[in-house]
Amino acid sequence: MPSDKPLRALETPSLLHKMRSDWDERARENARHYVATAQTDWSDDSYFDSGRLSVFHEILTDLGNVCHQTNAKQMSVLEIGCGSGRMTRALSEVFGEVYAVDVSGEMIRQAKESLRDRENIQLFQNNGQDLTVLGDVQVDFAFSCIVFQHIPSREVIHSYVREAARLLKPGALFKCQLQGDTTMDPTVPDDTWLGVPFSEADAKHMAEDCGFELRYTTGVGTQYFWLWLFRH
Numbered sequence: 001m002p003s004d005k006p007l008r009a010l011e012t013p014s015l016l017h018k019m020r021s022d023w024d025e026r027a028r029e030n031a032r033h034y035v036a037t038a039q040t041d042w043s044d045d046s047y048f049d050s051g052r053l054s055v056f057h058e059i060l061t062d063l064g065n066v067c068h069q070t071n072a073k074q075m076s077v078l079e080i081g082c083g084s085g086r087m088t089r090a091l092s093e094v095f096g097e098v099y100a101v102d103v104s105g106e107m108i109r110q111a112k113e114s115l116r117d118r119e120n121i122q123l124f125q126n127n128g129q130d131l132t133v134l135g136d137v138q139v140d141f142a143f144s145c146i147v148f149q150h151i152p153s154r155e156v157i158h159s160y161v162r163e164a165a166r167l168l169k170p171g172a173l174f175k176c177q178l179q180g181d182t183t184m185d186p187t188v189p190d191d192t193w194l195g196v197p198f199s200e201a202d203a204k205h206m207a208e209d210c211g212f213e214l215r216y217t218t219g220v221g222t223q224y225f226w227l228w229l230f231r232h
């Protein structure tokens with residue numbers, strides 16, 4: 001059954017503005033720490049190695065679902081919420097072309113600086129709720145990790161899932177992570193650190209509404225609630 005939880009009543013323009021300004025401020029203070037909180041003082045090597053490790057766990061161990069027997073070097077990939085490029089670099093080492101978006105202009109500025117040696121990455125600051133900045137580009141795989149867990153609006157997350165469906169080729173995968181701990185429902189509605197949680201039923205409803213089959217999940221009820229969404 002779809003959830004009957006009400007959508008948050010926040011004015012979207014003020015929330016979008018707050019997401020951008022809060023993440024810009026975090027990026028100016030210590031982007032790498034706010035992207036990956038395990039350390040406060042990441043070296044280049046350790047930061048990008050942590051991205052490689054995440055790509056290994058979430059993508060390279062799952063190539064059957066991600067690639068459908070296509071050579072990854074022939075594939076284009078979309079990353080939603082790329083931050084300062086921690087995983088983007090690793091994605092560019094696996095896939096042919098990477099399109100990466102983030103709401104924070106400061107994150108994107110730092111990502112551009114760190115990834116300027118990578119010719120197959122295109123980085124965009126987006127509006128915090130959709131992928132119109134990418135036009136009608138078609139991608140073979142879409143990915144988002146530790147991003148939706150920070151978005152305090154069910155509508156915004158829903159919009160990203162619908163947009164991923166718009167850009168993905170039929171049958172392709174959007175693998176994304178949500179906050180699944182429904183006891184963590186934020187009491188401050190525009191807190192841009194603690195995102196809105198999803199139950200399994202919420203996720204299934206969103207998937208169907210956006211043109212996806214929710215084929216697998218892991219981590220139901222936890223912070224690391226992963227969805228395998230296959231484009232119809």
Ligand SMILES: C[S@@+](CC[C@H](N)C(=O)[O-])C[C@H]1O[C@@H](n2cnc3c(N)ncnc32)[C@H](O)[C@@H]1O
Nearest residue numbers: 023035081082083086087102103104128145147
């Ligand atoms: C914890 S960081 C994770 C970055 C990257 N996914 C990684 O794992 O290295 C979360 C990122 O999501 C971005 N973000 C937060 N809300 C967003 C939104 N509404 N739209 C796009 N990006 C958003 C933030 O600016 C930040 O760069």
